[in-house]
Amino acid sequence: METDYIVGLTYADRLRLVTEARHQALTVWLNSEPISLTSLMGPMSDGPEWPAGAAWLAARRHGVPCIISDGLSDPFVERDKPEIGLGMEVFVESPDVDIPAQASAAKLADTWMFPLLAEISHTLAGYPRLGEKLLAGELLSLEFNIEHIKDGRGRVGALLNLPGNYAQHLDLPCGSVRLVPATLLTVAELRFLRGKGSSGRQILAEQLISAGYGYVSYLHRPSLY
Numbered sequence: 001m002e003t004d005y006i007v008g009l010t011y012a013d014r015l016r017l018v019t020e021a022r023h024q025a026l027t028v029w030l031n032s033e034p035i036s037l038t039s040l041m042g043p044m045s046d047g048p049e050w051p052a053g054a055a056w057l058a059a060r061r062h063g064v065p066c067i068i069s070d071g072l073s074d075p076f077v078e079r080d081k082p083e084i085g086l087g088m089e090v091f092v093e094s095p096d097v098d099i100p101a102q103a104s105a106a107k108l109a110d111t112w113m114f115p116l117l118a119e120i121s122h123t124l125a126g127y128p129r130l131g132e133k134l135l136a137g138e139l140l141s142l143e144f145n146i147e148h149i150k151d152g153r154g155r156v157g158a159l160l161n162l163p164g165n166y167a168q169h170l171d172l173p174c175g176s177v178r179l180v181p182a183t184l185l186t187v188a189e190l191r192f193l194r195g196k197g198s199s200g201r202q203i204l205a206e207q208l209i210s211a212g213y214g215y216v217s218y219l220h221r222p223s224l225y
Contacts, residue, residue, distance in 0.1 A: 011075070011077050014075050014083070015052055015074060015075060017173070018073070018074060018075050018083065018084070018172065018174055019070075019074065021172045021173055021174075022070070022073060022089075022170060022172060022177065023057075023070075025170040025171070025172060025177075026057065026068065026070075026170065029061075029168070029170065029179070030059040030060075030061045030062075030066065030068075031061060031062050032059045032060055032061065032105075033059070034057035034058060034059040034068070034070075034105070035057065035058050035059065035104065035105045035106050036055065036056075036057060036070070037055075037056040037057065037058050037067070037106065037108075037109050037114065038053075038054070038055040038056065038070070049125065049126075050071050050072060050074065050085075050125045051071065051072070051073075051074040051075060051076050051085035051086065051125075052071055052074035052075070052076075052077075052085075053071055053074070054071060054121070054122070054125070055069070055070040055071040056068065056069055056070055056114070056117065056118070056121070057070045058105040058106060058108040058109065058114075059105050060105055061093060064093055064094070064095050064216070065093070065094055065095065065097045065099070065105070065108050065111075065113065066091055066092070066093040066094075067091065067092055067108055067113050067114055067117045068089055068090070068091035068092075068117075068179075069089045069090050069091070069117065069121040069124075070089065071085075071089075072085055072086045072088055072089050072090065072121060072124060072125060072131070073085045073086060073087060073088060073089055073170075073172075073177040075174070082175070083174040083175065084172065084174050084175045084176075084177055086124065086125070086128060086131040087131070087135055087175070087176075087177060087178060088124070088131055088134060088135060088177060088178040088179070088180050089170075089177060089178075089179055089180070090117065090120055090121050090124060090160070090179075090180040090181075090182055091117070091179060091180070091181060091182065092113050092116055092117045092120075092158075092181070092182045092183075092184070092217050093181070093215070093216055093217065094113055094184070094216060094217040094218060094219070095216070095218075096217070096218045096219045096220065096221075097111045097112075097113060097219075098111070099111065112146070112219060113217070115146045116144070116146060116156065116158060116182070116184065116217075117182060119142075119144045119146060120142060120144075120158060120160070120182050123142060134160060134161050134178070134180050135178055137161070137163070137167070138161065138198065139159065139160065139161050139162075139163070139198065139201040139202060139205055140159075140160045140161060140201070141157055141158065141159050141160070141185070141190075141193050141201055142157065142158050142160065143155045143156065143157045143190065144156050144157075144158075155190070156184070156185075156190075157184075157185040157189070157190035157193070158182045158183060158184055158185060158217075159182070159183045159185055159201060159204060159205060159208070160180055160181070160182050160183075161180055161181070162181055162183070162205050162208065162209065162214060162215045163202075163205060163206075164209070166181060166209075166214060166215050181215030182215075182217070183208060183213075183214075183215045183216070183217050184217035184218065184219065185204075186221070186223035186224075186225075187223075188223040188224075188225045189204060189223055189224055189225050191225070192204065192225040204224065207224045208224065211224060
């Protein structure tokens with residue numbers, strides 16, 4: 001990791017440099033200018049600690065609505081900790097959202113995508129060991145109660161980290177940041193995963209790819225189980 005450029009800089013300057021570099025790289029990856037959703041979740045005094053603070057961005061990635069965390073890869077204030085924080089950002093991408101095509105991407109904050117991604121990214125911030133597993137290429141599944149999307153169905157699940165070409169990175173001056181996709185699961189798929197561990201997650205990931213869904217999330221799609 002290249003760290004020569006941070007010598008003698010204040011933490012505010014280090015944070016600004018990393019944030020600017022990440023936003024520039026994300027603009028290229030998203031193929032559009034992202035819009036900040038940072039203030040829409042309210043104060044985080046009772047939530048998990050991110051390296052610098054909780055934040056999210058919204059955009060249409062090649063025309064498809066996308067929300068991505070914006071701060072899991074911020075530098076820690078301590079200089080003996082990684083300058084890219086947890087080394088990742090997590091995102092959810094879905095064409096299945098009900099906002100007008102001409103509307104601002106900020107409207108994505110009013111859809112199910114935002115609470116889903118907020119829960120996931122808060123969980124990764126609060127449990128760094130999960131992030132280490134993702135960086136090692138492991139598949140993870142998480143469950144949440146989210147009123148926006150459970151629709152009486154109980155808990156909502158997501159699969160993180162699809163294999164192969166779905167692994168993507170941002171190359172920043174301070175290191176490589178992994179972009180981790182989060183894929184919304186159906187209730188039946190979530191039930192299938194319970195008790196099956198990594199082998200069950202691998203089977204489901206391969207079937208999502210074979211069915212043509214990949215990491216893209218759909219609120220209403222046929223269940224694979």
